[in-house]
Amino acid sequence: MTPSDYPAGYAPRSLLYVPGSNARALEKAGGLAADMLIIDLEDAVPADRKTEARAAMRAAMRAAVTAGFPGKRVAVRVNATGSAEQADDVAAIAGLTLDAVVLPKVDAPSDLDPLRGLGLPVLAMIETPAAIYAAREIAADTAVAGLIAGLNDLAHELKLPDGMDRGAMSHAIQAIILAARAGGVWCFDGVYNTIDDGAGFANEAAEGRRLGFDGKTLIHPSQVGPCNTAFAPSAREIAAAEALVAAATGGAQRHEGRMIEDMHVAAARALLERAGRA
Ligand SMILES: CC(C)(COP(=O)(O)OP(=O)(O)OC[C@H]1O[C@@H](n2cnc3c(N)ncnc32)[C@H](O)[C@@H]1OP(=O)(O)O)[C@@H](O)C(=O)NCCC(=O)NCCSC(=O)C[C@H](O)C(=O)O
């Protein structure tokens, strides 16, 4: 499977942030294999360039209708509820053809209120201790299509001495995944800041998939391909799933030295469907 034939109805594997204030990045983004682009109006954009970024985002979206972002899902990250910038961001995205809006620093379902009138699915960012405790209610909100772990902000809020220390944040990371699964919505892992560390990125992406995330948020084009690979079923997984489905007779049975039951068959079928092999 290649990124271009990845089924559009499935969760995006790779979600690339593109700063609204970076004209070259906006131009380049359309040619990248990310499943979703997130045009950022929040932290990637300096405070004195917010107006410019909104205008560039609108221009990019208008271009996207014809040729700008072919075959891609596109979201915009607005500024947080309570910020001075949010009302202008919401006005700027009103009427655009977007697949989602990303809302940072969601601490409670009421933070979603300013976005409800847009009628767009919300990807809610969980990036504070309060949000970890409220994640279940946030994921259960009908406006929410997914949760995104905001681990830079969470590490900052937790006052972690080593910054992005996933071991120190393991409880929080699993709380995000649990809340998303309980609410029946997608969940996406946080970003990997060390741009030039390809091996470190691959390890973290693989860990994210193993923990149960549907995909990962990204900051650089070099992370897109490895991310798509990490979150797509591998040839080994596909072969194992096909063998399991073929062998299944219902109920508990021995298969290749282990017990399988109906949930294992369901998981194998889901993997094959996601791989386009069902
Ligand atoms: C991180 C960067 C600032 C690095 O920039 P730079 O060193 O200039 O990149 P390169 O020279 O290596 O870029 C090579 C080419 O790729 C293009 N590029 C770079 N990044 C992107 C991108 N994100 N999307 C599209 N294209 C990109 C460059 O223009 C170069 O193109 P070319 O001229 O053809 O060679 C930079 O990568 C960057 O700004 N990344 C995104 C940062 C961002 O959006 N941050 C906010 C989201 S992360 C976050 O907030 C997480 C969360 O909230 C949390 O709390 O954790």
Ligand SMILES: [Mg+2]
């Ligand atoms: Mg953040």
